[in-house]
Amino acid sequence: MSMTAKERMAIDRQHMPEREAGVRNCDFNEVNIGFPEQLALIEASRCLQCKAGKCIEGCPVGINIPEFMKYVEAGDFNKAAEVLLSANALPGITGRVCPQEEQCEQVCIRGKGKGVPVAVGHLERFIADWARENYDVKQIIPPPTGYKVGIVGSGPAGLTAAGELAKMGHDVTIFEALHKPGGVLVYGIPEFRLPNKIIESEVDRLREMGVKIICNAVIGRTFTVGDLMDEEGFHALFLGIGAGLPVFMNIPGENLKGVYSANEYLTRVNLMGAYQFPECDTPVIKGKNVAVIGGGNVAMDAVRTSKRLGAKASNLIYRRSRAEMPARKEEVKHAEEEGIVFNLLCNPKRILGNDKGWVKGLECLRMELGEPDASGRRRPVPIEGSEFVVEADVVIEALGAGANPLLTSTTPDIKLNKWGYIEIDETGMTTKPGVFAGGDITRGAATVILAMGDGKSVAAAMNRYLKEKVTLPA
């Protein structure tokens, strides 16, 4: 059983099977297939169980990765699942959407020099999928504490906080504005990257842990934060409401028919199932020539979605060069394999319409890279007179998101920064006692795993707050 380090070093990283590009770009089934058990066992044995254990620090939710690897290698998937779930309530999700190459895998000792890190993410996904069928989560729930905690928003931050607080024995209720829990995981991230059934099963596991979920409840309208604290009897709240306000470029032609924010386009397709129209009632304009503006993960999701909806040409329009693209490398690679055309160093100037009010093209300017800007990336500078038109009947703007004021406009006692995001102290508490926040609404649009990291650390702070500051009636 026990291998030497040298033997471990001799094993190459196992490749996770994925569906062929020319097949998968026609449907919405998942791109990656996942490790078969045999490959998982081999891949886990590549871990050297090094003393440094830098991967644990590299993980925003602090999973004990070496211990996890030890159990996977030994084939003790139940123990591996316990290690995983004790640190991370949503491993099926993070195993699929975390940028592991910038986190645990980046600091893995196997990745030093010419080496290749252990496929932590793929193994996380493997065990999460195993646990979904085989692991009973009730074994890690303690007796009730009597504290009642509310979670506003069921995105990655809220679901994680809910899971953590339930594991501490608190009575947890999640409020979700939409009809289905998951937040950006269900409305934003496409089915082919993160199937809705995975989210549903992670949410079901939270329910098994005793978490209650109330959908169709818009905090700020249906209830205010004050109502929840003063009338509904919550001892503490976690606000994980995300950055859900689409940013538009404010260029001419944005209100033509066929122009979408990425949020709207992806919501129609992912949450509402428009790719199944007319079986699902919500339509989406599919487009023969689709132009997606942006270079982040959301832009990749939108442009890859357009291809699957049957676009002849799916163009990505990005004003900087490939090196500055904020999207995950895997997403960029998958997009290229699937036939997405990258128009780099191009900036849209205006959207052109026909006499019926429909989009017919996107006029762009060519750019060149100048001096670095505040973000450290080289600033794109327009080349004068370089205008050209990209033919398009659908234009999608994926330019990031801002803070949605729907909740915060009803809470004058919660202080915001100048961009409208919620200010928190080092524990995650807002300026309103007992009300905590985390995820994109405190940090600006970021990643799923950073939001989950917030959900986890803030949940721990909430637990301390409840025990130290809130006295329950005897």
Next chain:
Amino acid sequence: MGHRMFKILDAKQLASDVKWFRIDAPLVAKHRQPGQFIILRLSETGERIPLTIAHSDNQQGFIEIIVKAIGKTTIELCKKEKGDSISDVMGPLGEPTEIEKVGHAVVVGGGVGTAVIYPLARALREAGNYVSAITGGRTKELVVLEDDLKAVSDAVYATTDDGSHGFKGTVADKLRELLADKERPVGAVYCAGPVPMMRAIADLTRESGIKTIVSLNPIMVDGTGMCGGCRVSVGGKTKFACVDGPEFDGHEVDFDELWDRLSAYRDQEKAAVDRMQHECKCAAK
């Protein structure tokens, strides 16, 4: 598991294709104010559509809506009866109407737009205004809520294009008469209905500068400001009707753009209705 359905407590046909519903939705009723709306979804495969709350009761925990059967979802909804359920009802959404004392307030409703102005009439009158209500339709059958309006207004004028009931002409024609009445100058106009009608009303009051509030009905998806699909141009600026509205200054709204954007899914909407009717015929055979 555990998904709460919303039960229809009562239903009543108001015209051949217009129906009134009372729905059990205590969380929506609790904080609802005039001018606000809900988004509902009939089933797992359903679309999300916005509908104005015509009335609500916090004590009894219900809301009331009035629906005209025009698209697939509204046709399906109008087939529902007392005791049936709706998968999702979310709200209350939108900014409530600013209810002020303006002296003589005129509320103008076209067709089911009357469901929007009915709660306004009630609130404006409770605020001490003299309320005139104009409710119109193409023909007698399409004039809705006339009796309900009588209970909450000082004067009610029904209009029909064909003269089959009340005043013969449009709601704009009637408003023109009221504006000409020097005895009782109009302080503000609140209006809801088809886009051409709202535009006609706004045009009528533009010159005199009488405050004219219109309740807009663009296509929406989430209703929380997340998607931007309901964007409208108001005074040259882009606004989201779901969170900034649904009510705006009628003199500032770009009605042409609104009207055009409402047509974006016309082909799909028609295909969905045709498909449903075909299925119904097949099922009947």
